[in-house]
Amino acid sequence: MKKSRGLINEKELSREFGAEHSVPVLIRSTYSKFLPLLRLRRAAEILLRSIGRSGTELSILLVDDAEMMQLNRQWLRRSCSTNVISFSQHGDDFRQPDNDLLGDVVISVDTARLESANAGVELGQRLEELLVHGLVHLLGEDHELGPVEAERMKCKEQALLSALYKELRMADLCINIDHVATVRQARGTTEPDPVTAAGIVEMAGADGIVVHLREDRRHIQDRDVRLLRQTIKTRLTLEMAATEEMIGIASDIRPDIVTLVPEGREELTTEGGLDVVTLEKQLTTAVTRLHDANIPVSLFVDPERDQIMAAKQTGADCIEIHTGLYADAPSSKIQDREFEKIVAMARAAMDLDLRVHAGHGLNYRNTARLAAVSEIQEFSIGHAVIGRAVLVGLERAVREMLSLVQKGYLE
Structure with a gap:
């Protein structure tokens, strides 16, 4: 059902979630339990883009059954709770292209939980389905008008869900160019230059440089790092230890994101993830200082x-899952076990409203399987790509890996 009513105050949402989230998707939850708001926001942004309304503001309100019943009674004169209600911001003028306010979608989380349990699907998936249903209402469809209208609305919902889940599977690919510098440092010369390599990587279609x-x-x-910050056109990820020196460098250079990693002078490469449980206090301080410099x-x-x-x-915005045990598994059985662990933890992180990246040891044989995991939003891959570049060229090596990540070879 549609009703012309704005339920979410933009200034209030900006205070609660940060000014960077003020448009086009506003999310507010009055529900008492934690919800996967980041996942829902990402879904909403994809949906708006798929209907050509990426510049349009959409508000999402998550409530319990009691509040949903109150909204039904107040605006629709119904004395019951429903799973979703849509409130248009502009009455019947939703088709006008110059409108920058789409409306509100209100979802009852209590009902969504019950429906997801009955259907045997995740709560996050059911929330996405209800978001699509509400969005199609805002676009002018109403299944309550008759069987023809109901079938038309159903078809539009299915098309939007297909577009959503297709894009959710397409993770970004960021290329780590450390080993270009490794070759340079081996002879103590100026070539090959990782800054030049970064330009080739970007032209090949990668989403970022690590x-x-x-x-x-x-x-x-x-x-x-300084030249990369000045020259790359995509985004720069700076991996570093959580030390005073490195925090100072990052605060000065301002990469697009910092990934804090463990570091040992005797290791050939990073050998495992951070022990966040033990180092929580130290890492919280580092995260806070980097946030003070506006660095995710x-x-x-x-x-x-x-x-x-x-x-x-710690307040981190994101995790990068260490995929080394999966990549280096000595048998398919062990690799399957590690894969399932990664999938489960990616979902757990998404439910905690953490963005999920993955990397370490990934190559042209083991990446495609992980690329089918929709919760993983970005891969960081380096050694395999640089190694293959020696044989086929850097641009081709990146394109081949990009194809694996984007398409995922899902079937």
């Missing part, structure tokens, strides 16, 4: 529930 500025400067140098923060963690819960407590 570098690890280590305390021992064994490959990437300060000069590289990701924590590199093993796929373990206690580590992910601790990561949430």
